[in-house]
Amino acid sequence: MxxxxxxxxxxxxxxxxxxxPLLSLASHLxxxxxxxxxxYWWTFGGILTFCLITxxxxxxxxxxxxxxxxxxxxESVEHIMRDVNYGWLIRYIHANGASMFFLAVYIxxxxxxxxxxxxxxxxxxxxxxxxxxxxMMAAAFMGYVLPWGQMSFWGATVITNLFSAIPLVGxxxxxxxxxxxxxDNPTLTRFFTLHYLIPFLILGLVVLHxxxxxxxxxxxxVGIDIKKPSKDTVPFHPYIxxxxxxxxxMFMIVFxxxxxxxxxxxxxxxxxxxxxxxxxxxxxxxEWYLLPFYAILRSVPDKLLGVVAMLSAILILAAxxxxxxxxxxxxxxxxxxxxFYWILVADVLILGYVGAMPAEGLYLLIARVATAYxxxxxLVILPVLGLKERTLPVPISITEPVLGGSLNxxxxxxxxxxxxx
Amino acid sequence: xxxxxxxxFLTTLIFGYSLNSFSAEKVEYLKTDWSFxxxxxxxxxxxxxxxxxxxxxxxxxxxxxxxxxxxNLAEKGGPEFTEAQVKAIAASFEVKDGxxxxxxxxxxxxxxxxxxxxxxxxxxxxxxxxxxAYPPDMxxxxxxxxGGVDYIYSLLQGYEDPPAGxxxxxxxxxxxxxxxxxxKMSNQLSDGLVEYADGTNATVEQMSKDVTTFxxxxxxxHLEARHxxxxxxxxxxxxxxxxxxxxxxxxxxxxxxEV
Amino acid sequence: xxxxxxxxRDFLFTATYAVGAVGVGATVWPMIxxxxxxxxxxxxxxxxxxxxxxxxxxxxxxxxxxxPVFIRRRTQEEIAEAKxxxxxxxxxxxxDEERAKDPEWLVMLGVCTHLGCxxxxxxxxxxxxxxxxxxxxxxxxxxxxxxxxxxxxEVPKYEFVNSNTIKIG
Numbered sequence: 001m002x003x004x005x006x007x008x009x010x011x012x013x014x015x016x017x018x019x020x021p022l023l024s025l026a027s028h029l030x031x032x033x034x035x036x037x038x039x040y041w042w043t044f045g046g047i048l049t050f051c052l053i054t055x056x057x058x059x060x061x062x063x064x065x066x067x068x069x070x071x072x073x074x075e076s077v078e079h080i081m082r083d084v085n086y087g088w089l090i091r092y093i094h095a096n097g098a099s100m101f102f103l104a105v106y107i108x109x110x111x112x113x114x115x116x117x118x119x120x121x122x123x124x125x126x127x128x129x130x131x132x133x134x135x136m137m138a139a140a141f142m143g144y145v146l147p148w149g150q151m152s153f154w155g156a157t158v159i160t161n162l163f164s165a166i167p168l169v170g171x172x173x174x175x176x177x178x179x180x181x182x183x184d185n186p187t188l189t190r191f192f193t194l195h196y197l198i199p200f201l202i203l204g205l206v207v208l209h210x211x212x213x214x215x216x217x218x219x220x221x222v223g224i225d226i227k228k229p230s231k232d233t234v235p236f237h238p239y240i241x242x243x244x245x246x247x248x249x250m251f252m253i254v255f256x257x258x259x260x261x262x263x264x265x266x267x268x269x270x271x272x273x274x275x276x277x278x279x280x281x282x283x284x285x286x287e288w289y290l291l292p293f294y295a296i297l298r299s300v301p302d303k304l305l306g307v308v309a310m311l312s313a314i315l316i317l318a319a320x321x322x323x324x325x326x327x328x329x330x331x332x333x334x335x336x337x338x339x340f341y342w343i344l345v346a347d348v349l350i351l352g353y354v355g356a357m358p359a360e361g362l363y364l365l366i367a368r369v370a371t372a373y374x375x376x377x378x379l380v381i382l383p384v385l386g387l388k389e390r391t392l393p394v395p396i397s398i399t400e401p402v403l404g405g406s407l408n409x410x411x412x413x414x415x416x417x418x419x420x421x
Numbered sequence: 422x423x424x425x426x427x428x429x430f431l432t433t434l435i436f437g438y439s440l441n442s443f444s445a446e447k448v449e450y451l452k453t454d455w456s457f458x459x460x461x462x463x464x465x466x467x468x469x470x471x472x473x474x475x476x477x478x479x480x481x482x483x484x485x486x487x488x489x490x491x492x493n494l495a496e497k498g499g500p501e502f503t504e505a506q507v508k509a510i511a512a513s514f515e516v517k518d519g520x521x522x523x524x525x526x527x528x529x530x531x532x533x534x535x536x537x538x539x540x541x542x543x544x545x546x547x548x549x550x551x552x553x554a555y556p557p558d559m560x561x562x563x564x565x566x567x568g569g570v571d572y573i574y575s576l577l578q579g580y581e582d583p584p585a586g587x588x589x590x591x592x593x594x595x596x597x598x599x600x601x602x603x604x605k606m607s608n609q610l611s612d613g614l615v616e617y618a619d620g621t622n623a624t625v626e627q628m629s630k631d632v633t634t635f636x637x638x639x640x641x642x643h644l645e646a647r648h649x650x651x652x653x654x655x656x657x658x659x660x661x662x663x664x665x666x667x668x669x670x671x672x673x674x675x676x677x678x679e680v
Numbered sequence: 681x682x683x684x685x686x687x688x689r690d691f692l693f694t695a696t697y698a699v700g701a702v703g704v705g706a707t708v709w710p711m712i713x714x715x716x717x718x719x720x721x722x723x724x725x726x727x728x729x730x731x732x733x734x735x736x737x738x739x740x741x742x743x744x745x746x747x748p749v750f751i752r753r754r755t756q757e758e759i760a761e762a763k764x765x766x767x768x769x770x771x772x773x774x775x776d777e778e779r780a781k782d783p784e785w786l787v788m789l790g791v792c793t794h795l796g797c798x799x800x801x802x803x804x805x806x807x808x809x810x811x812x813x814x815x816x817x818x819x820x821x822x823x824x825x826x827x828x829x830x831x832x833x834e835v836p837k838y839e840f841v842n843s844n845t846i847k848i849g
Contacts, residue, residue, distance in 0.1 A: 078560065079718075082488065082489075083718040085710070085714050085718060089647070239672060245665050249658055252658055256654045260647055260648065269565055272640075273565045282600075661696070664696040665696055665700075668693055
């Protein structure tokens with residue numbers, strides 16, 4: 001990071017900045033050179049930050065009224081919905097906010113997959129992202145348990161029971177997680193504590209995630225390294241701030257539509273039934289954003305291997321920078337990879353769909369094929385593709401020559417080394 | 422960007438509908454116009470008041486509504502009975518209170534602040550009195566069933582003779598719309614069962630619609646406020662988006678001129 | 681001062697900021713208002729008390745907004761005593777008529793104005809209440825006579841909705 005020396009204008013500013021360089025930090029963030037060709041897929045990082053803050057603020061205010069006890073949880077949520085001033089609004093923002101959060105994170109991840117943002121030198125940013133994603137899933141899962149509806153209770157039972165698949169220590173771990181012999185009050189209270197904690201862990205990791213990003217700087221749609229600052233970059237403020245703001249507003253319109261007009265469409269009706277340990281719902285399903293992993297879990301007939309497959313599906317992403325052998329970052333110049341990318345997108349959507357269906361018959365068959373293909377993509381297709389694919393020539397820079405603002409297609413066949421930094 | 426939005430909406434709608442319709446059977450529900458549906462939906466006050474009457478006279482002997490308070494009946498966005506009417510309604514119920522100075526529980530007439538009195542002490546008492554089946558609490562029943570208002574509306578009118586060869590145990594009845602077709606509640610509605618205070622003809626269809634409308638309100642008492650706020654919020658966001666869009670164009674025009 | 685020529689660009693940005701600020705305010709308000717008393721608390725903001733069983737010379741204590749309220753039906757002697765006290769003798773001068781519209785009924789918060797303990801009935805040197813925490817004595821009108829309490833026991837808003845029922849709050 002080569003920032004020019006920033007000198008605060010006021011005396012107090014200089015005094016303070018000498019002791020805690022917050023003003024220098026603000027100056028760095030303001031001037032931070034950002035590629036000027038970033039498209040709207042790049043706005044989701046800012047959107048995600050908004051989602052995290054929204055969840056924390058609404059979560060905090062909900063926590064002022066929610067009671068984490070098996071006998072009172074469901075009623076306290078109804079109290080929030082009916083009696084607390086704007087309680088219904090805060091609750092619906094929080095519940096739909098979780099879905100919006102995952103929608104944004106999936107777009108953010110798939111942006112990285114398309115443009116090779118996970119490749120060197122951005123591996124740590126990517127891995128931090130995977131950890132953030134795992135924590136998001138943990139937080140969302142535990143948050144869903146808190147209203148203590150039928151899906152809360154039985155979803156918790158199914159997922160915590162998975163740990164019993166671990167040989168030798170599995171049963172002990174499950175009892176330890178439950179704090180008892182089944183999902184009950186001790187489970188609920190500890191889930192509330194952890195659900196409150198995790199977003200702040202995520203916040204810390206996001207700071208590291210952005211810090212790690214600011215070392216090499218942003219990737220861009222052409223996937224080439226660029227000089228910063230230069231004709232290829234713009235200062236983050238106001239150019240990127242306003243663009244992120246515009247994208248965020250569009251996102252908020254969609255968010256508002258869910259909150260105000262269809263607040264329960266992404267949820268499950270059974271969660272408006274109070275938890276009953278003696279009655280199992282006909283079909284236990286997690287929230288939509290966990291469905292692909294649920295499908296993978298159920299596609300393997302063996303309990304332990306199903307758990308292993310599900311975890312591997314996430315952890316394999318961490319190995320992505322090394323599985324993908326291509327020297328070219330952006331799929332714009334990788335026509336064959338681009339096709340496999342969209343097949344992967346379809347595969348994940350299919351997994352999501354069958355995850356909501358009963359695990360039998362045609363649905364189960366499709367789930368198995370889709371699961372196998374998922375692993376095939378990462379373990380076989382990506383490594384092979386990188387070595388064998390004929391890529392398109394990559395431009396040398398974003399702006400020159402700049403007539404009409406179109407991409408420079410000066411052949412850079414001999415300049416592939418540009419992309420290896 | 423526009424493509425993304427289209428893809429997003431499509432995906433969500435597909436998921437939404439497939440997930441929502443999943444918990445119900447593939448049977449077409451009876452259709453009717455619900456005044457509260459749509460962006461500008463509002464509750465029909467008359468329907469809410471009649472629906473409350475049906476709930477009280479027909480359903481409340483078995484079904485509790487424990488999250489609704491008597492004062493809710495007078496609040497904006499609901500049946501909007503007058504406060505005097507609701508005080509009288511509340512006072513017509515005996516509420517358990519106490520302990521008194523002697524350490525005993527006692528009953529007293531209901532107040533505005535009380536929750537609806539439950540027909541049974543607890544779930545087990547309700548099951549015991551109803552052949553082992555628990556008449557579900559109705560506070561959020563409409564949200565607790567995948568088919569929502571259409572399902573409840575249909576179920577109330579869905580009693581008919583079972584098809585040939587369909588066996589029913591004692592105390593179990595055939596209903597066209599019930600999941601699995603077997604229900605432990607017998608047909609409760611018949612024409613003229615309730616004498617509506619406002620003189621409306623109480624057909625089975627009318628009572629079904631009114632009580633379902635009432636149940637939609639008990640599940641979502643702030644529905645009207647939510648719709649109103651939503652309209653304002655989205656209009657506001659669109660205006661701000663337009664302003665920010667032009668601001669963005671203005672700012673980005675600075676660099677196009679360079680080079 | 682400012683130039684007459686309105687810069688179009690500035691107007692756009694100013695308008696955007698202004699509209700944005702409205703949104704921020706509208707968003708922040710529910711977060712703050714949710715901490716205000718909710719509907720179920722406000723429903724209990726007033727309470728009706730049946731006093732038909734209270735005979736002269738007796739006090740009942742009821743809970744209102746989470747605090748004790750003393751309702752005493754005073755005897756004629758007690759009323760006379762309360763009215764005969766000279767205002768100069770009072771730390772917090774207040775006529776008995778100001779405290780009890782209907783002299784037979786004394787309704788006041790049973791909370792000592794010193795540090796909040798609940799005074800004991802029919803105790804103390806003034807035939808009224810005595811607070812055991814730091815020794816404040818109140819008279820038969822609930823006025824502070826001796827001890828560290830600065831003011832008389834507070835009289836809340838109340839009214840008789842009928843001859844048997846007092847509505848407090």
